Amino acid sequence: MIHDERPCPSSTPAPGAADSEPSREWRAHIRSVRLGHGANCSSVGSVVDLLFASAVATSALLGAVAAALDEESAQGLRPDDAEPGTPIDAPNNAPDSAPDEAGDA
Amino acid sequence: MKARVEPWGAWVAVRGDFDTTNRALVALDRVGARRLGISGEEVWASDALSSPSPPLEVHVSVTSRCAAGCSGCYVDARPRAEHVAAADLFARVDELADLGVFTIALGGGEPLEHPDLEGVAEHARKRGIAVVMTTSGIGLGRERARRLAVFEQVNVSYDGAGAVYESVRGVDAARHAERAIEHLAEAGVRVGVNVVLTRTSFEALADTSTRAAELGAREIQCLRYKPAGRAKSLDYLARRLAAEQILDFPNKIKYLQGSLGARTPRVALRIDCALVPWLVSSPELASDPDRLSAAGILGCEAGGHLAATTSSGHVAGCSFLPATRARNFDTRELQADPDLARIRDHALDPPAPCNTCALQAVCRGGCRVVAEHLEGPGAPDPECPRVVMYRRENAA
Numbered sequence: 001m002i003h004d005e006r007p008c009p010s011s012t013p014a015p016g017a018a019d020s021e022p023s024r025e026w027r028a029h030i031r032s033v034r035l036g037h038g039a040n041c042s043s044v045g046s047v048v049d050l051l052f053a054s055a056v057a058t059s060a061l062l063g064a065v066a067a068a069l070d071e072e073s074a075q076g077l078r079p080d081d082a083e084p085g086t087p088i089d090a091p092n093n094a095p096d097s098a099p100d101e102a103g104d105a
Numbered sequence: 106m107k108a109r110v111e112p113w114g115a116w117v118a119v120r121g122d123f124d125t126t127n128r129a130l131v132a133l134d135r136v137g138a139r140r141l142g143i144s145g146e147e148v149w150a151s152d153a154l155s156s157p158s159p160p161l162e163v164h165v166s167v168t169s170r171c172a173a174g175c176s177g178c179y180v181d182a183r184p185r186a187e188h189v190a191a192a193d194l195f196a197r198v199d200e201l202a203d204l205g206v207f208t209i210a211l212g213g214g215e216p217l218e219h220p221d222l223e224g225v226a227e228h229a230r231k232r233g234i235a236v237v238m239t240t241s242g243i244g245l246g247r248e249r250a251r252r253l254a255v256f257e258q259v260n261v262s263y264d265g266a267g268a269v270y271e272s273v274r275g276v277d278a279a280r281h282a283e284r285a286i287e288h289l290a291e292a293g294v295r296v297g298v299n300v301v302l303t304r305t306s307f308e309a310l311a312d313t314s315t316r317a318a319e320l321g322a323r324e325i326q327c328l329r330y331k332p333a334g335r336a337k338s339l340d341y342l343a344r345r346l347a348a349e350q351i352l353d354f355p356n357k358i359k360y361l362q363g364s365l366g367a368r369t370p371r372v373a374l375r376i377d378c379a380l381v382p383w384l385v386s387s388p389e390l391a392s393d394p395d396r397l398s399a400a401g402i403l404g405c406e407a408g409g410h411l412a413a414t415t416s417s418g419h420v421a422g423c424s425f426l427p428a429t430r431a432r433n434f435d436t437r438e439l440q441a442d443p444d445l446a447r448i449r450d451h452a453l454d455p456p457a458p459c460n461t462c463a464l465q466a467v468c469r470g471g472c473r474v475v476a477e478h479l480e481g482p483g484a485p486d487p488e489c490p491r492v493v494m495y496r497r498e499n500a501a
Contacts, residue, residue: 029137031114034401036126036324036373039237039258039297041164041212042179042424043377044411045326049125050400051390052362057124065129068121072106073141 026066033065107233109205110145111158114138118207118235125323125366125373128235128257130161130207130401157409159204159434164212164413164424167194167222171215173241176275177301177336177344179425180416182214189416191221195228197414202232204434211238212424214416217245226255239299242285243278250288260326261285263298264306265313272305273344283320290321297324297375303344307357314361318372325365325372327358329379332478333425341478345488352490354380355387378404378411378423379472382489385464391491397467404468405452408445422448425474447482448473458495459485 035047050058108117115138117131133141135149169186171178201209209229216222216238229236235257242261253259263282264270270279282298289296298317300306306313314325332341346354358374365372381397381404384390390397403410407422412434414420419428422445429442439445452469454460459470470476471486485492 026137026140029114029134029140030131031134032132032399032401034130034403035123035128036375037128037235037237037258037295038162038208038375039210039239039256039260039324040299040326040328040375040377041166041210041216041237041239041260043328043331043379044162044403044406044423045328045375045377046381046400046402047125047324047373047375048358048362048400048402049366049373051397051402052359053366061124064121064123065119065131068119068123068129069117069131069133069137069141071121072117072119 023063023066023070026069027062030062030065030069033062107207108138108141108143109158109207110138110143110148112148115141115143115145116161116207117141117143125371157436157440159436160206160406160412161410162208162210162412163201163206164210164411165194165197165201166213166414166416166424167211167216167219167225168214169416170218171213171241172218173215173243173274173278174276175241175335176340177273177330177334179331179334179336180214181334186214187416188219189418191224193418194221194225198225198229198232198234200433202229202234206234208235208237211236215241215243217249223252223255230255240285241278242282244281245285245288247288247292250285250292250294253289253294254292256294258295258297258324259289260297260299260324261289261322262301263313263317263322264301264303265309266316269306269309269313273301273303283316286317286320286322295324296322297326297373298322299326299328301328301330302346302380303330304346304350305344307346307350310357311361311364314365314372314374318365318368323370323372324375325361326375326377327380328377329472329475331379331425331472331474333474337478348490348493351383351488352386354383355390359387376402378406379475381405381464381468382471382486382491385462385468386490390464392463394464394467397464402467404464405448405470405473407448407473408439409449409452423474451483456483456485458491459489462491 038045108115114134123129168188169182171182172184217240226236237258239260261282264273267279271277362374365374411423413424415428418432420431421428431438455470459465471489476484476486479487
């Protein structure tokens with residue numbers, strides 16, 4: 001379960017992997033990536049692509065995620081497929097544990 | 106983009122070309138969330154202990170009706186059972202949207218039997234929720250396949266070709282499933298397959314995956330066979346994987362991931378939460394929980410990241426667990442539920458040997474449905490290789 005402030009272990013680009021400046025900046029803040037839609041209706045599934053991928057492939061995939069985040073950042077927060085007026089970051093969930101400010105710059 | 110503030114940062118759903126898929130759910134720390142413009146200061150500044158976060162994914166049963174008659178049906182679906190009223194399903198979608206749930210998976214029974222299936226899916230989509238479904242594919246023609254384009258993905262139950270399928274489900278319907286996969290792919294619907302792993306289907310997994318990919322599937326989801334519904338019988342012991350197959354599981358999926366990833370287009374491989382304990386027999390994974398966590402692998406999240414609603418309108422920890430008395434996601438009522446409390450406690454304070462397992466933080470003590478059926482509440486997952494080895498050593 002994701003509940004701490006550790007960065008994603010694959011946050012350092014692999015040697016040889018193409019990486020832009022924005023991509024590198026995002027990587028430090030990505031803690032976990034769950035790929036896909038999870039279309040099973042009985043148990044929660046996890047794509048294992050990242051689990052067994054080579055360092056270069058993992059780096060490339062994280063680069064794609066970082067690029068998507070950068071694009072979202074450039075466009076600003078907006079509802080996508082949501083009804084007009086739907087709060088984008090709602091609900092603000094109350095914490096289930098005291099937040100660890102150590103990793104919070 | 107959809108985002109949800111959490112005590113540690115935020116979950117963010119993004120779109121892009123991610124190799125085998127176009128969607129990713131990303132956990133960002135607070136700095137990253139702020140950089141994206143997400144305002145979570147109220148939550149991040151609070152140090153008060155409170156209720157846990159709502160689920161990321163909820164499985165909604167829309168009907169108990171299904172004519173397939175699979176011998177191992179985990180909800181004991183019947184041909185003449187009732188549908189959930191459309192108004193109740195619309196209200197459920199609204200409740201889950203207000204909670205910030207990212208994905209709803211519609212299931213049954215057979216969801217295709219529900220007359221308002223596409224309407225419910227459309228409503229979920231409008232509320233900003235990724236909506237997906239699982240079907241047997243029986244009776245799914247070209248026209249209906251086109252109407253299912255409202256779903257982000259449709260998974261067809263497909264345990265193998267011909268006799269393999271029949272060995273798992275007790276019905277000869279593999280061709281129906283295969284046609285459904287083809288129709289969905291032709292209609293441009295992203296389609297995946299669910300493969301229940303039994304002693305027989307495990308041996309055919311590579312062939313099944315290849316066949317599904319050739320038919321147009323873009324994702325193979327492996328599911329552990331669980332003793333629930335009609336599968337809750339002595340037959341379970343004969344159908345579940347043999348110990349040596351469980352030990353071979355990490356090798357098998359590593360090989361399969363490589364082979365599916367080499368296809369054009371690439372095909373994703375997914376394992377369900379109940380299979381996570383079996384990763385422990387891999388030396389490269391057994392001591393590296395961070396690797397699993399970073400890859401977004403979730404073990405037993407029943408009542409946590411995962412929840413379900415039954416056709417009777419009750420909330421459950423997952424689709425296999427008994428329903429609670431709660432009819433909505435009011436966290437106080439769910440927090441007080443003794444069954445869910447037992448599952449939460451097990452994950453936080455597991456018995457030996459889980460209490461010394463490096464993967465415990467991700468695995469969370471294995472599948473409670475299997476463990477409680479075979480050995481009762483509080484027992485470790487008896488099919489976990491590490492549990493088997495621990496018991497063998499302590500018996501000697």
